Amino acid sequence: MLTRPTTDQVLVGIADELRDAIAPEVHNEPLQVLLGQIDQILRGLAVRSAHEIAWMHEEADTIAAVTGTDVGWPASLHLDDVCRWYDSVSRALSATLDAAFAAGDAVRIAELKLLLDARSATEMKIVGALELVGRG
Amino acid sequence: MLDPELMPKLLGEFLAKRQPAWRNIKVSSYEVMTGGYSRLLAKAVVAHDDGSAVLVLRGDPPSDKSLIFTDRETEWDLVRVLNEQGIRTPKAHHFDATGEHLGTKALVIDFSHSQSFLPYVAAGGSIDGLQVRLAEALASYHAIPIDALPPQLERPESSEAYLTSRIDEWRRTADAHVEDLPILRYMAGWLDAHRPAPVPLTLMHGDFQSANLMITDDGHFEILDWELASIGDPREDMGYFKAVAQIAPPDLLDDAGCEAMCARYRELTGLDEIQVNPAVVAYFLILGVIGTVRRLLEGGAEYANGTNRLMASVFNMNSVQFGHSMWLPTADALGPVLDQLAAAAASAQENV
Numbered sequence: 001m002l003t004r005p006t007t008d009q010v011l012v013g014i015a016d017e018l019r020d021a022i023a024p025e026v027h028n029e030p031l032q033v034l035l036g037q038i039d040q041i042l043r044g045l046a047v048r049s050a051h052e053i054a055w056m057h058e059e060a061d062t063i064a065a066v067t068g069t070d071v072g073w074p075a076s077l078h079l080d081d082v083c084r085w086y087d088s089v090s091r092a093l094s095a096t097l098d099a100a101f102a103a104g105d106a107v108r109i110a111e112l113k114l115l116l117d118a119r120s121a122t123e124m125k126i127v128g129a130l131e132l133v134g135r136g
Numbered sequence: 137m138l139d140p141e142l143m144p145k146l147l148g149e150f151l152a153k154r155q156p157a158w159r160n161i162k163v164s165s166y167e168v169m170t171g172g173y174s175r176l177l178a179k180a181v182v183a184h185d186d187g188s189a190v191l192v193l194r195g196d197p198p199s200d201k202s203l204i205f206t207d208r209e210t211e212w213d214l215v216r217v218l219n220e221q222g223i224r225t226p227k228a229h230h231f232d233a234t235g236e237h238l239g240t241k242a243l244v245i246d247f248s249h250s251q252s253f254l255p256y257v258a259a260g261g262s263i264d265g266l267q268v269r270l271a272e273a274l275a276s277y278h279a280i281p282i283d284a285l286p287p288q289l290e291r292p293e294s295s296e297a298y299l300t301s302r303i304d305e306w307r308r309t310a311d312a313h314v315e316d317l318p319i320l321r322y323m324a325g326w327l328d329a330h331r332p333a334p335v336p337l338t339l340m341h342g343d344f345q346s347a348n349l350m351i352t353d354d355g356h357f358e359i360l361d362w363e364l365a366s367i368g369d370p371r372e373d374m375g376y377f378k379a380v381a382q383i384a385p386p387d388l389l390d391d392a393g394c395e396a397m398c399a400r401y402r403e404l405t406g407l408d409e410i411q412v413n414p415a416v417v418a419y420f421l422i423l424g425v426i427g428t429v430r431r432l433l434e435g436g437a438e439y440a441n442g443t444n445r446l447m448a449s450v451f452n453m454n455s456v457q458f459g460h461s462m463w464l465p466t467a468d469a470l471g472p473v474l475d476q477l478a479a480a481a482a483s484a485q486e487n488v
Contacts, residue, residue, distance in 0.1 A: 029170050037451035044454065083315070090316035097318060101325030109325070113464070116319050120464055123457040 008046040015042035036131070044126045053077060055122050056086040063089055063115055067096045139239065140168055140178065147180055147193070150237040150244075154230045158184035175206075175363065176240065179247055190249075192226065194363075195242030196235070204431040206363040208241040209233060213286035214362050215245065221284070223277050224358040250350035250358045257386050261351070267393040270377070271400035273349075273357040278338040278370040278405065285339055289367050295334040298368055302423055303327045309430040314437040319460045320429075326467045327423055330474040332371075332416045333481045335407055340366050342427060344373040345380035346388075364427065371412065374401075375420025376428075383458060389417065410481050415473040422463045432456055 005013070015038075023035045064071045069092045074085035093115060100108040144163035151161050161184045169177040169192070176195045182188060196208060208231070215228040230244040257263060282291065292298035306324035310317040341348075342364030350358040378394070381387040389397055394414040402412050433456060435449035 030168065033170055034447060037447055040454060041447065041450055087315045090318050094310070094316055094318040094321045097321050097325060101329065104329075113322065113468075116322055116460075117464055119319065120457075120460040124461050127454045127457050 006050065008050040011042050011046035011049060015039050040131065043128060047126045053079065053082050056082055059119060059122065060086065060089040062118065063093050066111055066115055067092055140166060143178065146238055150232065151182060158186065160185050190247035192245050192247045193238065193242050194245065195238060195240040207288070208243060210286055210288045211363050212243050213288065214365055217280065217284055217286065218277065218362065221280050224273065224352070224356060225360065248350050248358055248360065250352045253346050253349040253351050256351050263386055263388060267388050267396040268400045269355060269357050270388055271397045271404065273359060274370065274373055275401055275404035277341065280339050282337065282367060285367065291367055292337055295337050295369060298337060299331060302426060305426045305430060309426060309433060313433050314440045323422060323463055323467065330419060330471060332419055332474065332477065333410050335369065335371065335411050337367055338370040340368045340370065341373050342366055344377050346384060369420070371416060371420040372424035374417045375422070376424040378417060379421045379425050379462065382462060410477055410484065415470060415477060418466060418470050419474060422466060425459060429456055429459060
């Protein structure tokens with residue numbers, strides 16, 4: 001299969017066309033809002049398509065190390081299988097968090113919190129600069 | 137409201153029934169408006185023999201286009217109470233409770249001629265002293281006696297029980313989503329470990345943010361969009377306001393602004409400094425967003441499950457992730473301050 005231009009390149013290209021060629025011709029306010037939202041969604045999808053499978057694996061490795069959990073491996077590298085596996089990794093992290101809070105273990109909570117900080121940092125690489133299109 | 141082309145005729149007929157004193161009603165314009173999370177909004181200019189009126193219609197969208205469910209009848213009953221209590225909000229005139237007249241359940245309210253707050257600021261309007269006005273706006277509807285509020289609004293057992301329920305909502309929201317959400321579970325544990333001193337329950341707006349504020353000619357805030365109102369902890373509205381203002385400036389509740397707002401609010405309500413202060417507002421910044429976060433996540437889950445097809449539901453996942461990036465560092469900074477306040481509250485209790 002042809003892999004270039006890559007998915008992320010094409011998604012950014014579509015977003016650019018919508019912003020530069022289509023949006024100026026749209027004068028209906030609800031449609032302008034919709035286009036603004038689609039622009040941000042497409043740019044986030046471009047980042048995800050380029051990195052999300054790798055990022056989920058990298059985060060799972062760290063969670064496994066910190067929680068001491070055997071997180072296994074996805075059934076395949078197809079996105080749906082990886083997402084299902086990543087969900088199970090997240091559940092392991094949540095269970096460890098609940099146990100730490102129940103025990104009042106501040107040191108353990110602080111260790112686990114670093115994992116969440118890292119997850120949030122990844123999310124913000126995807127979201128970029130959030131603009132609340134259509135509010136206010 | 138589902139078909140804007142038909143609306144001038146339908147609205148004219150509806151008003152002729154509800155406003156028999158208005159003769160020769162003519163709906164001269166009907167414009168669809170944006171704003172709000174989920175309601176159909178439109179502005180209509182209506183002329184009749186004795187004058188004219190500019191009205192806003194707020195109606196339910198079709199179920200597959202509805203981002204969240206809120207009840208129009210409760211909103212109608214509540215806005216009528218607000219009007220009776222003299223709260224600065226547009227007057228509600230009519231309600232089509234079945235949708236037989238306007239095509240969907242809809243309220244007909246006054247169009248506000250005040251200026252939207254965000255465009256006012258964008259145009260260079262001064263925000264000096266508006267923190268005090270914000271406190272006054274909050275205190276105005278927080279002072280409405282619970283007994284005067286519509287019976288459909290659930291009455292929590294106590295402020296402590298309410299707080300427990302809100303904290304649990306973080307866990308319930310995490311449990312209900314289409315994928316696991318450890319950041320929400322962490323926040324639930326943190327909120328539980330840092331509870332502030334209780335205050336009496338009041339009406340809460342539920343979506344108290346700059347986008348729902350207008351500024352009147354004499355510099356007061358007028359409040360719009362009560363569809364998410366409930367009875368709960370009044371400080372949630374403050375925290376929610378600050379949460380949204382950090383994403384969509386101006387942040388009237390920056391360090392100095394929040395202190396000024398809290399001071400005026402305490403003056404108006406009689407609450408003390410342990411109950412209302414910037415650290416507690418920041419606590420509720422986190423706690424108070426869960427209602428909206430839950431609704432946004434429900435929309436995202438429905439999209440993932442194929443039961444809605446709203447691009448806004450996908451877009452709103454960005455807001456949730458932005459929230460993650462705000463809550464986590466706020467919790468780090470706030471924990472020690474809340475621990476000190478809890479110690480002060482315990483000490484005060486011992487002295488009593």
